[in-house]
Amino acid sequence: NSTNVFRRGVCHLARRLCTGPKKRKEQDAKSIWEDMYGLKPSRSPFRQLPSIRPPEKLLAKALKIAELQELPKRRKRNKTYKDVHRLNERHKIMTLRSMLVEPLDRDLKLFPKEQSLHDFEKTVVQLCMNAENLRKYKGYDDLLQRACELQRRLHNHAKLQQEAVLNASTRLDMTRIRQEAFISMQNTYTNSLRLLLDLQSISGTLRRLQIPDVKLPTVLISGAPNVGKSSLVKKLSTATPEVSSYPFTTRQIIMGYFGIQNSTFQMMDTPGLLKRQLSERNDIEKLAIASLQHLQSVIVYVVDLTEDCGMSVEDQLELRRDMREQFLKPAQPWIDVLSKNDLKASYKKADLYFKDVRNPTLVSVLEETGLKSLKATFTDELVRFLTEDVGASGEAVKAAEGKPPLAGSEANDI
Secondary structure, eight states, X not given: OHHHHHHHHHHHHHHHHHHXXXXXXXXXXXXXXXXXXXXXXXXXXXXXXXXXXOHHHHHHHHHHHHHHOOOOGGGTTTOOHHHHHHHHHHHHHHHHHHHHHHHHHHHHHTSOOGGGSOHHHHHHHHHHHHHTTOTTSSSHHHHHHHHHHHHHHHHHHHXXXXXXXXXXXXXXXXXXXXXXXXXXXXXXXXXXXXXXXXXXXXXXXXXXXXOOOTTSOEEEEEESTTSSHHHHHHHHSOSSOEEEEOTTOSSEEXXXXXXXXXXXXXXXXXXXXXXXXGGGOOHXXXXXXXXXXXXXXXXXXXXXXXXTTSSOHHHHHHHHHHHHHHHOOTTOOEEEEEOOGGGGGGOOSHHHHHXXXXXXXXXXXXXXXXXXHHHHHHHHHHHHHHHSOSSOOHHHHHHHHHSOOOOHHHHHHO
16 A cells, blocks of 8 residues: 555656646736736625525525435434434425525625715615616615515524424324425515515626725816716726726726825726706716715816817816816815817817816827826825825725835836
């Protein structure tokens, strides 16, 4: 035996020496950047949400397995046939209960409580529930409470039926009680299929979302639709920004990251806003408003004087005034940007704009002009954000300083 062990060891060592170390797969630029700067771990509280199995398949499998369950042989020793049958029927009920209740219990523990969510995250949850046609529930917590109630009902019913089997006098009564328990638990579960499908739907939707880190100071690129916000995010932050499709819009939310000194910050392209009352705004506009209201941020407001965006200069300026009145907090940084500077000849009503806006930053993504000036402007604001704690909480400062800084050309560029 010792000789055989020695031979196997030598063969294993020879194979390792001949094949050499396994080649590592080449990483793309984004994954390397994430590994270097520690941004791969999820910042979203919803990334831990479970991938819930289809409830119909789970029920069919549970019934099939529970019906075939038998007591282990070691537990049948020194027992009468009647006692073995009693324990067998009880074991089948316990199996069905565990296969239906335990996965639900495990999944529900991974859902964060609404009271633990940030205000921005609460808004995102509500908008997602509206998009998934879950308005019949009073809210996110109501959905979770109903699922918990289903879990308790299944557990309590199985417990009562197990006691009934233990107290039954004949084997026929034991079998009948077990069959009734199966039918009753199956009906309870089937009547709640819609609830379980809704839970599966909202879990998948929230898990796929890329939600900004609410503790990190953020540069919010805001303005009307199609004024060049996304292009600015791509130029001013990481070369491969994260793109997330939200369920209530066909548009995409672009997020990027950049470093200043010893801190990492995030940049977000907010959905475009139209000039209208809050009650008339759609879900994607409400997402933009939530980011302006709840995220600790430097606001960069972009205007397009060519009016190619589809909104007149007057409406863009009125939207700017409304945003400053509604969302700008005391001492919160605000930066005005005039985009598409390469199309100066197509500018309309420039006098009206410069009368209302003092010292805007003129940029052209196409010609890459004004970008360094804009970087320098919001760099100064963000440094002041950290050092003077303007608009930021202690948690935000700690979170920003806790991220590894950017290195090399990216850090120097900013």
